[in-house]
Amino acid sequence: MKAETELLGFPVSGHPLDSFPHVDWDSYVQIGDLARYGEKRLKIAGLIIESRMHRQTDGRPMKFISLCDYSGVVECELFADVYQRFGTATVRFPVVEVIGKVQPFKNGNGHTLQVLYVGEARNC
Numbered sequence: 001m002k003a004e005t006e007l008l009g010f011p012v013s014g015h016p017l018d019s020f021p022h023v024d025w026d027s028y029v030q031i032g033d034l035a036r037y038g039e040k041r042l043k044i045a046g047l048i049i050e051s052r053m054h055r056q057t058d059g060r061p062m063k064f065i066s067l068c069d070y071s072g073v074v075e076c077e078l079f080a081d082v083y084q085r086f087g088t089a090t091v092r093f094p095v096v097e098v099i100g101k102v103q104p105f106k107n108g109n110g111h112t113l114q115v116l117y118v119g120e121a122r123n124c
Contacts, residue, residue, distance in 0.1 A: 032071030086118040
């Protein structure tokens with residue numbers, strides 16, 4: 001899978017998370033289950049598959065990251081204060097632990113995660 005990722009940019013013979021068997025995936029809420037938690041605070045882990053910088057209305061930098069686990073994908077918002085404290089973890093670790101608050105969309109068709117903490121994912 002490593003050679004596939006180097007050649008193609010992604011693995012084809014397995015799930016990208018198979019490259020991280022040391023992560024204790026079972027100790028986290030699965031991304032696919034986030035909708036069941038309303039506006040609760042919880043802890044997830046995921047592989048960062050996308051990230052983009054943005055500026056808040058006050059001009060301070062913030063970041064959006066998309067995380068995946070074996071159950072799904074979620075977009076996470078790191079507002080300026082959180083990004084300033086924990087933003088380096090989003091480039092230092094490919095798989096991160098995130099504590100955040102589930103934010104359902106007003107139309108009921110999905111949700112995002114407002115991040116309060118980002119760090120290295122827990123090992124087994």
